[in-house]
Amino acid sequence: MSHHYIRFSDVHYSYPHGPEVLCGVDLLITHGEHVALLGLNGSGKSTLLLQINGLLLPSRGEVTVGDIPVTKKTLRLVRQSVGLVFQNSDDMLFMPTIGEDVAFGPRNMGLPDAEVERRVGAALESVGLAGFEDRPAFSLSGGQRRAAAIASVLSMEPDILVLDEPSANLDARARRQLIDILAGFSHTVLLATHDTGMALELCPRALVMDAGRIVADAPTAFLAASTDSVAAGIFDTARTAPIPVPAAN
Ligand SMILES: Nc1ncnc2c1ncn2[C@@H]1O[C@H](COP(=O)(O)OP(=O)(O)OP(=O)(O)O)[C@@H](O)[C@H]1O
Numbered sequence: 001m002s003h004h005y006i007r008f009s010d011v012h013y014s015y016p017h018g019p020e021v022l023c024g025v026d027l028l029i030t031h032g033e034h035v036a037l038l039g040l041n042g043s044g045k046s047t048l049l050l051q052i053n054g055l056l057l058p059s060r061g062e063v064t065v066g067d068i069p070v071t072k073k074t075l076r077l078v079r080q081s082v083g084l085v086f087q088n089s090d091d092m093l094f095m096p097t098i099g100e101d102v103a104f105g106p107r108n109m110g111l112p113d114a115e116v117e118r119r120v121g122a123a124l125e126s127v128g129l130a131g132f133e134d135r136p137a138f139s140l141s142g143g144q145r146r147a148a149a150i151a152s153v154l155s156m157e158p159d160i161l162v163l164d165e166p167s168a169n170l171d172a173r174a175r176r177q178l179i180d181i182l183a184g185f186s187h188t189v190l191l192a193t194h195d196t197g198m199a200l201e202l203c204p205r206a207l208v209m210d211a212g213r214i215v216a217d218a219p220t221a222f223l224a225a226s227t228d229s230v231a232a233g234i235f236d237t238a239r240t241a242p243i244p245v246p247a248a249n
């Protein structure tokens, strides 16, 4: 697989017994792009991301990763190139220690012990958790658990990194560290976020979702300056005046 692009062709999806929440999504992301997926709560961002590694499969249409159509039969192959960090990333830590969580993927790929160990060390180091190998997940802070979840995906050395709200609940320092990790990732990054500052800094391109459709695909800076009502709701352009501070008495 030399071209790790992501392609959606007329993808529709409904949760069981529910209305359609992806209503004909078409998109193409080429290898090495950093793309933000923006949109209001409930617009379908997480649902879209879960299609990329086949956790959800389209009701109609097709998702392809590289040259591989995402189907039940190709899940194993697809997941070797796509690393997905969930919106609720705590769900990804289920082993007794962080080290074992981060080793889980590489071990599952059948890599030799020395290589697994090398990858665990490198992944933990890159998210600022060097030395945390033996700590159980519950003993980490929320931000540290997010970092550990990201490490558990980086240790697979994915060609495509998909992250759902990665900066939620992070303090400024942890958020900065996350941005630096992602900026240094030379392969494809697709991230769903409400953190428009992060999107502007990391992603030259943004997709905007509204009610299950991609309604804009444009340079992020262009959207930030747009007066379009959907973009304005995302970038909160109404609040451009400084927040007033009561005078001291
Ligand atoms: N497991 C589920 N079962 C049924 N409906 C769901 C499920 N998950 C999401 N939905 C519905 O699908 C729609 C899209 O939800 P989704 O989680 O993809 O939105 P989102 O853009 O990620 O929102 P947020 O910004 O709040 O994370 C919503 O209407 C939601 O209620």
Ligand SMILES: [Mg+2]
Pocket (backbone or CB within 6 Å): 045, 046, 047, 087, 164, 192
């Ligand atoms: Mg979501």
